[in-house]
Amino acid sequence: MTTPGKAVRVVIVGGGTAGWMTAAAIARLLPHRASVHLVESEAIGIVGVGEATLPHIRFFNERLGIPEAEFMALTRATFKLGIEFRDWGRIGDSYIHPFGTFGSGKGAIDFHHYWSRLSRAGAPLPPLDDLSYACTLARQGRFAHPQADPGQLAGTFGYAYQFDAQLFAPYLRGLAERAGVVRTDGIVTAVERDGDTGDIRAITLADGTRIEGDLFIDCSGFRSLLVGGAMEEPFEDWAHWLPADRAVAMPCRTETAVTPYTSAIAMPAGWRWRIPLQHRTGNGYVYASAFVGDDEARDALVAAVEGEPLAELRLLRFRAGRRRRSWVGNCVAIGLASGFLEPLESTSIYLVQQAITALVELFPDGAPSPPDRDEFNRVIDLEYDRIRDFLILHYHATTRSDSPFWDYVRTMTIPDSLAEKLDLWRRRGRVVKYREGVFLDASWVAVYLGQGIMPEGWDPRADASDPVAVHRGIAALRQEIAADVAARPDHRGFLDRYCPMTDAA
Ligand SMILES: Cc1cc2nc3c(=O)[nH]c(=O)nc-3n(C[C@H](O)[C@H](O)[C@H](O)COP(=O)(O)OP(=O)(O)OC[C@H]3O[C@@H](n4cnc5c(N)ncnc54)[C@H](O)[C@@H]3O)c2cc1C
Structure with missing residues (x-):
């Protein structure tokens, strides 16, 4: 239980883009109100895609004092003026x-x-x-x-920007650690809840380490370990409107001009992205598995990429939709742990950013209050619903x-x-x-x-x-x-x- 005026002990589970964006923002913007401990697992890794963004990210970077040219150089970023839709x-x-x-x-x-x-x-x-x-x-x-x-x-x-997703989280990690964030590498194996309130009291790692906290942030990706798992918040499934549920991804050498835009090219059972970075081009085919098999999707992507492949093909599975509430009790889901809308309009990192902004603005002074939680959930629901309709x-x-x-x-x-x-x-x-x-x-x-x-x-x-x-x-x-x-x-x-x-x- 937190006491008003005392620093809130924030525990973040997950060190992907969502986890490190959240850690960096809380540490930089609320140093007097919170201490931050982030747990991530190198053995599990991060999803590592998510290379195209919306202009709002510039304001996030500015608020955190991130110099644009340095950030772009280190994440091998290019500029993005919009998305080209073909076919x-x-x-x-x-x-x-x-x-x-x-x-x-x-x-x-x-x-x-x-x-x-x-x-x-x-x-x-x-x-x-x-x-x-x-x-x-x-x-x-x-x-x-x-x-x-x-x-x-x-x-x-x-x-x-269009940037290398594998380099963005480490960049933010450096920033967050310099601002005092403590990091532990380990796998969360148990979540302890308070018998009366249902709030999360502590998490335990595979090596037995127990970490207590006042506010838990679930950035564990598609696993949704805390909000979906421990708190059992239901998932609202939107697959009937957005049937794409898989992607194959493969970077290639850039053989043509480095375009200042992302391309989304319609395919027989979905669409294909092309995201040019400074050192390579990201490619992927987002498809509905009810309409095309994995092998056929792979072949279609390989046939379509325009340069020499630079890595093995990766298969990713997902479901369109969101947790009914992103903030439950003393636990807030941010990033893929909260929900997923396919990357057609590059909205996931934007949703992370909006969740962080709302959380910082409504940051608890003591135990989270129900009206603050409701307001947070209202803002996030609106964002999801509007993006869903647009997609x-x-x-x-x-x-x-x-x-x-x-x-x-x-x-x-x-x-x-x-x-x-x-x-x-x-x-x-x-x-x-x-x-x-x-x-x-x-x-x-x-x-x-x-x-x-x-x-x-x-x-x-x-x-x-x-x-x-x-x-x-x-x-x-x-x-x-x-x-x-x-x-x-x-x-x-x-x-x-x-x-x-x-x-x-
Ligand atoms: C095909 C595809 C394309 C995408 N393209 C875009 C795009 O162009 N633009 C965009 O904005 N977004 C895009 N996204 C979404 C984007 O990748 C994510 O929103 C972003 O990377 C944030 O992910 P995350 O941090 O929530 O999850 P992850 O990167 O999956 O991180 C989860 C973290 O939790 C940790 N973890 C999990 N379980 C445990 C455990 N038990 N113990 C300890 N740690 C644990 C992992 O180690 C990891 O650190 C795309 C997603 C997909 C699937």
């Missing part, structure tokens, strides 16, 4: 979901309303990607940091009928929350507004239009402008973006100057 709406399609806006970002209403109006009127329009600074930068393989002024075209985008949209918004997998996802029943979003979009091109949660308007617009769902209506204010003038404005904007982007450096050259890869000292 999703129809075979042959390609669009980018950018970390940035469409249009100049200056209009009174969102650019896509003008776009939809002209398009419905049959006006010849350039590809939507050409009207996004981020997409154009990505397509041309260039990179420069965004300008601070969002009124400038070169200020209308954000960026994230389902990618599968459902397709005209593909070339395999049983695509037939299934195209015709499946979708959650009511997504059906409402789609209805509003179809009728008036409106993206449902929310203040919490990732993926704001431009993200939804990119996927809706990229996968061929053209709205029938638009914001009525778009009708007030002269269509000829709007058309001319679009052509001018396209040229302005192209000219500005052409003056930016090549991505590889930028990396070589700014953060050439290096090994930890």
Whole structure:
């Protein structure tokens, strides 16, 4: 039992990306409120995939005082301006979901309303990607940091990183240990709970070591040792909406340009990722085992990778869904221990970050209080639900009928929350507004239009402008973006100057 005002003894089980991000954040942000002990098992290891991120990670790094160039050099990172989706709406399609806006970002209403109006009127329009600074930068393989002024075209985008997942956790470990985190290598074999409250009192390792704590954080990955195991919190299964449950992964030598974006290429029973890093390219095929066998999936990935393989193929198994509650009693699940949504939009590390932020903001002073726990669980549920809907949209918004997998996802029943979003979009091109949660308007617009769902209506204010003038404005904007982007450096050259890869000292 903790006493208000006394340092809370935090015990973290797991030293993957989630464990070390959590340890580093608590130690750096709450040094006066907590002591942190992390237990991990080198014998078990970490999942070691998870290479593409969302722009939010920059704010996490900034809050922890992580210098960008050093972090990128040590994790062999590249810049990421968005995700290219190939063959999703129809075979042959390609669009980018950018970390940035469409249009100049200056209009009174969102650019896509003008776009939809002209398009419905049959006006010849350039590809939507050409009207996004981020997409154009990505397509041309260039990179420069965004300008601070969002009124400038070169200020209308954000960026994230693509990094080596095996190097990120060790990097954070160094940071956390310097901030006072104690680490033990061992396998947790028993969890002791309080007979009255049900809270966790201590964990015991295989060598008999007993570690007591006030707050336990379950970062044990898919095992979910504490929240799923000891606390028996049920798992909500979303496989009927997101049937992919396996991936084969294999890095290869980079034979082509180091693109400043991740690619997600649709396959007969799922999709394939391509994530270029400084020293290699990560590849994987995420698939639904109900629709394709492991051997066939392996062969398909091997046939598709573009460079010499650098390691054996790895098979990973997972289930889409989440623990009904992530914070139960005095135990909080963060990372894969809390749930998993397939990596199509690179959201797992983002979810780790959001859980850490909420935990730090609601950090207990004494025993965790039920309202704090409820608020934490509400925030995490919202994040999961919104990401889930966004992912389902990618599968459902397709005209593909070339395999049983695509037939299934195209015709499946979708959650009511997504059906409402789609209805509003179809009728008036409106993206449902929310203040919490990732993926704001431009993200939804990119996927809706990229996968061929053209709205029938638009914001009525778009009708007030002269269509000829709007058309001319679009052509001018396209040229302005192209000219500005052409003056930016090549991505590889930028990396070589700014953060050439290096090994930890
Ligand atoms: C195919 C695939 C692709 C992915 N791609 C992306 C991506 O592009 N972007 C993204 O954001 N995320 C991605 N993810 C998710 C990402 O990999 C994880 O969210 C991230 O690595 C965090 O994992 P973790 O720390 O929760 O678990 P793990 O890395 O599995 O760590 C679990 C830790 O718990 C320890 N442990 C387990 N049991 C015990 C025990 N009994 N005793 C002691 N220690 C124990 C392990 O040793 C390890 O240290 C992907 C996941 C998969 C499966």
